[in-house]
Amino acid sequence: MAQPQTxxxxxxxxxxxxxxxxxxxxxxxxxxxxxxxxxxxxxxGYALWENIQRSLDAMxxxxxxxxxxxxxFIPLSFLEAEAAHVEGFAKECAVVTHHRLEAGPNGKLVxxxxxxxxxxxxxxxxxxxxxxxxxxxxxxxDLPLLINQWANVVRWELRTRLFLRTAEFxxxxxxxxxxxxxxxxxxxxxxxxxxxxxAESYMAMPVIQGEKTAGERFPGAVDTYCxxxxxxxxxxxxxxxxxxxxxxxxxxxxxxxQSEQGREELAWTTSWGVSTRLIGALLMTHSDxxxxxxxxxxxxxxxxxxxxxxxxxxxxxVLEYCHKLVAELRNVxxxxxxxxxxxxxxxxxxxxxxxxxxxxxxxxxxxxxxxDIASDSVFLARRDLGVKEKSSMPRQQFVSYAARxxxxxxxxxxxxxxxxxxxxxxxxxxxxxxxxxxxxxNADKPEIHGGFALAHWNGDPAIEAQLKNDLNxxxxxxxxxxxxxxxxxxxxxxxxxxLDPLFAEATPGTCPFSGKASPxxxxxxxxx
RNA sequence: CGGGGCGUAGCUCAGCCCGGCUAGAGCGCCUGGUUUGGGACCAGGAGGUCGCAGGUUCGAAUCCUGUCGCCCCGACCA
Numbered sequence: 335m336a337q338p339q340t341x342x343x344x345x346x347x348x349x350x351x352x353x354x355x356x357x358x359x360x361x362x363x364x365x366x367x368x369x370x371x372x373x374x375x376x377x378x379g380y381a382l383w384e385n386i387q388r389s390l391d392a393m394x395x396x397x398x399x400x401x402x403x404x405x406x407f408i409p410l411s412f413l414e415a416e417a418a419h420v421e422g423f424a425k426e427c428a429v430v431t432h433h434r435l436e437a438g439p440n441g442k443l444v445x446x447x448x449x450x451x452x453x454x455x456x457x458x459x460x461x462x463x464x465x466x467x468x469x470x471x472x473x474x475x476d477l478p479l480l481i482n483q484w485a486n487v488v489r490w491e492l493r494t495r496l497f498l499r500t501a502e503f504x505x506x507x508x509x510x511x512x513x514x515x516x517x518x519x520x521x522x523x524x525x526x527x528x529x530x531x532x533a534e535s536y537m538a539m540p541v542i543q544g545e546k547t548a549g550e551r552f553p554g555a556v557d558t559y560c561x562x563x564x565x566x567x568x569x570x571x572x573x574x575x576x577x578x579x580x581x582x583x584x585x586x587x588x589x590x591x592q593s594e595q596g597r598e599e600l601a602w603t604t605s606w607g608v609s610t611r612l613i614g615a616l617l618m619t620h621s622d623x624x625x626x627x628x629x630x631x632x633x634x635x636x637x638x639x640x641x642x643x644x645x646x647x648x649x650x651x652v653l654e655y656c657h658k659l660v661a662e663l664r665n666v667x668x669x670x671x672x673x674x675x676x677x678x679x680x681x682x683x684x685x686x687x688x689x690x691x692x693x694x695x696x697x698x699x700x701x702x703x704x705x706d707i708a709s710d711s712v713f714l715a716r717r718d719l720g721v722k723e724k725s726s727m728p729r730q731q732f733v734s735y736a737a738r739x740x741x742x743x744x745x746x747x748x749x750x751x752x753x754x755x756x757x758x759x760x761x762x763x764x765x766x767x768x769x770x771x772x773x774x775x776n777a778d779k780p781e782i783h784g785g786f787a788l789a790h791w792n793g794d795p796a797i798e799a800q801l802k803n804d805l806n807x808x809x810x811x812x813x814x815x816x817x818x819x820x821x822x823x824x825x826x827x828x829x830x831x832x833l834d835p836l837f838a839e840a841t842p843g844t845c846p847f848s849g850k851a852s853p854x855x856x857x858x859x860x861x862x
Numbered sequence: 863c864g865g866g867g868c869g870u871a872g873c874u875c876a877g878c879c880c881g882g883c884u885a886g887a888g889c890g891c892c893u894g895g896u897u898u899g900g901g902a903c904c905a906g907g908a909g910g911u912c913g914c915a916g917g918u919u920c921g922a923a924u925c926c927u928g929u930c931g932c933c934c935c936g937a938c939c940a
Contacts, residue, residue, distance in 0.1 A: 341901080370932085425938070491939065492863080499940070552940095560940095572940060611940055644898040685900035703899055713899080862940085 340623035341693050350567040350782060351495075357617055358496050360693040361626035371494040371501030378694060379497075379613060381634035383504065386612055387484065389536050389632070390506065393528050393824055399480040399508060404462050406486075407453035412461040415586035419460065422553020426490040428455040428501075455488040460554065460579070460605055463509045464587025471511055471591050471601060478521070479511040497614035498571075498862055505609035511589055511601040515580075518602035522578040523820025525606040526559045529574035531822050537612065538629040538748035539563050539619045540755055541573060542786075542837050542857060543819060544811025549795055552605075556580035562810045562857065564755040565618035568785040570810045570859035573615045576606035614862075619751050626695030627717050629747050630740035631669055635676040637736065638696045640688060642703030643681050653679060655707050659700075659729065668737040692721065697743050700732070718743045718750075758785030759836065761855065765846045772805040772860065786810070786859050788837065790852035792845035800847070801858070810857045813837035 342360055346353045358364055363379030375383065391401070407430060414420055434447035456462065463481065471479060488502045508525060512518040526543055533541045541561035551558040555577040562570045584590070584600040593599050620627040630636050641656045643649050656677055663675045676696075680687055691699055701713040701724075712732050715724045716739070727735075762768045771787055774780035784807075791797065791809065801807045815838050840854040 366932095422939095487940095489939075493934095493936095493938085503940080505940085575940070607940080609940060640900095642899055685902085687900085689901050701899075705899075 341625050341689055342623050345623040346566060347782065353623070354614075354618060355496070357621050357625055357693075361617075361695060362693075363613065363617075363626070364496050366496070369501075371491055373496050373500050373502075375504075375610070378634065382613055382616075382628070382632060383610055385632045385634060386536075387506075390528075390532055390608070391482075391484075393532060393822070394482050394506075394508065396824055397480075397524060397528060397822065399482045399510075401483065402481050403483055403485070404459050404466065406456055408456050408459070408462045410452045410454055412465060412587075413454050415461055416554045416582060418582075419554035419586075423457045423489070427457055428488045428490055429453070430455065456485070457487055457489045458605075458607075459483065459485070459487075459507055460509065460583050460603075461587060463507075464583050464589060464603070467509070467511050467601070467603075468588045468590070471589055474513045474591055474593050477511060477513045477591060477601065478517060480508075480521075481510065482506055482508045495614075497610055497617070499611075503610045505607050507605060507607045510604045511584070512603070513591065513593065513599075513601065515602050518580075518604050519578055520820065522557070522559060522576050522604045522606070523818070524822060525604070525820070526561065526574075526576040527820040527822040528824065529561050529576065529606070529608060531824055532608075533561055533563065533573055533612075533615075534748065536629065536631045537616050537619070538631075538744055538751065539573070539615060540748065540752040540834075542811060542813055543833065544813040544837075544857060546575075546811060547795070547798060547809050547856075549798055550808065552577045554579065554582050554586075555605075556582065559814075560811055562859075563615055563619060564751075564758065564786060564859075565615070565862070566621075566754070567618070567782045568758045568859075570786065570857075570861040571611075571615050571618065572810070572861070573612060574606070574608040577604060579603045579605060620747050621695065624721065625693030627747065628695035628697060630697045630744045633695070633697050634674060635696050636668065636674045636740055637663060637676075637698045637700060638691050639675065639677045640691070640699060640701045641677070641679055642701060643679065645704065648704045652702060652704060652707065656702055659702070659712070659733075662733050663736060666733060666736050668740050673736060673740075692717065697740060698736075714739075716743060718746050755786065756834075756836070760785060760787055762787045762789045763843075763846055768846060768858075769805065772807050772858075784860060786857055788855040789858055790843040790845045790854070791856045792848050792850040792852045794845075794848060794850075797845070797847045805860075807858050807860055810859050810861060812854070812856045815840050 342353060342356050344352050361378065362376050364373045364375045367374045430453040431449055432445035432447050433449055435443040436446045438444035467479060470476060484506045486502055486504050491499050491501050494500050510521050512521060530541050530543050533539045541563045543561055544559065546558040546560055552575065557578040559576045560572050561574045563573050565571050581600040581602060583603050589601040589603065590598055591601055617626060639656050639660060641652045643652060660675050660677050663673050666673050678687060688699065695717060697717050699715040706713055711726050711728045713724055714727050714732065760771060762771060768787060768789060772784045774783045798809055814833060816833055819833055837857060842854065843852050845852040
């Protein structure tokens with residue numbers, strides 16, 4: 335069989351969306367299910383999600399939040415309570431109307447037992463959690479109330495893509511209630527910065543923190559903030575959101591408290607979430623034409639040991655050496671945890687076994703055969719380097735350097751993604767230039783084009799609508815300035831991070847679309 | 863929801879226009895053997911209500927009608 339140039343066909347350049355699907359499959363992350371629009375998350379993909387969960391959960395706890403769990407079903411009347419909220423979600427709700435099945439004709443089952451009030455499968459939980467909050471909060475002494483839940487939600491999507499948009503997905507939703515507007519706003523920004531910190535330090539994915547325009551706001555929110563990342567096709571992907579909900583949901587759910595002065599007041603609430611979409615973001619940030627590339631801090635397996643077991647007479651010796659190495663490595667700590675090491679001793683699979691791990695994105699592969707044992711060394715391959723760039727290293731040295739090598743990969747992935755974003759971000763001052771930037775040269779089969787554009791905008795929603803219509807380009811966010819940005823108070827970073835000064839700059843100018851005055855540049859891009 | 867396409871082995875598909883032996887290929891899977899510092903080779907084998915229902919016909923994967931499902935492109939969205 336002719337060996338293909340790359341493990342994944344087509345390549346990113348040839349057909350990006352198809353490449354994405356192939357990587358999901360080749361890395362064994364997930365597959366489609368018999369239920370339209372829903373996915374089966376396979377063990378490798380779910381292990382990745384568990385790592386994301388564990389890291390984020392620790393950050394939520396460190397910022398004072400507690401986990402709880404609320405019902406999957408939301409009474410229709412709850413959802414109706416907030417006008418903008420209903421309107422935003424009404425078109426994509428799964429509704430439960432019956433509670434029993436009976437044998438019908440032809441051996442089929444038919445639903446019976448109609449419910450008095452239909453139940454909506456949660457698309458998000460503001461209203462049902464608000465109902466609990468209204469009972470839990472009576473005094474200013476009960477505030478702030480800082481709750482998070484890990485859950486699944488359903489949004490009945492018509493066009494779906496694994497991880498990026500599915501009818502059911504896994505996520506976390508934080509819900510908090512506060513005594514003052516200032517405190518709720520501070521919480522909103524803090525959690526946005528927690529997301530930014532997680533994206534950059536764990537996912538090695540640089541993000542822009544910013545505020546959404548009115549048109550892109552969460553239904554029912556006063557202000558919506560987001561982190562936006564650039565994928566390798568130069569499109570933007572919203573990776574997390576944090577909402578300042580004002581008193582809208584407190585009003586709808588009747589969350590009231592008695593203040594220090596004895597007055598009855600409405601609470602101020604926030605909500606914030608990230609989902610399994612992060613896995614899609616991770617994939618499209620780092621992966622190459624040989625498959626997935628995982629940042630070491632989130633990789634379910636950080637180092638895989640691949641013994642060379644071809645000769646019967648050396649087999650036992652090789653395996654013993656490998657088991658010893660695994661034990662040694664598991665005593666090493668990386669980023670506060672023992673190394674995740676896997677020994678793949680499957681036989682007779684030739685290079686295919688190696689390629690399987692390449693496609694799954696394991697950061698470090700170690701190959702060990704009789705020759706290496708003779709020199710007490712290991713043969714090392716890094717996923718961030720070329721397939722052929724392998725090198726030998728004394729075993730002792732490898733064991734003591736292992737954590738350092740992983741951190742080097744972690745940093746390199748971040749730097750590479752950041753450099754890519756910088757290279758594909760452009761300040762644009764003329765309408766023609768803007769249109770040219772976002773127009774592919776080949777209209778029939780559009781090539782990867784565009785990127786992020788920083789352009790002035792006078793704040794008129796009609797311009798947003800026009801650009802969306804003409805180019806399918808939207809304002810991804812109004813980037814935060816250092817004064818506005820929150821502080822997670824957590825310092826987990828692998829490298830200096832923070833607001834990109836290019837985006838954070840907020841000097842006035844002229845809107846190229848209207849000719850009117852603009853307070854500052856905003857970030858435009860095509861988006862997922 | 864509008865436009866287009868496709869349902870044949872676990873997967874990717876050929877066969878259909880022009881109806882005709884027991885429905886095929888590649889990959890994957892199982893067994894045995896040969897290999898082995900890198901996606902190996904040979905031999906044998908298992909596996910299919912041709913999406914479903916009806917019709918035309920001596921005979922349907924193939925033609926007709928209906929139906930269900932999926933994919934792609936638009937509109938909408940984390």
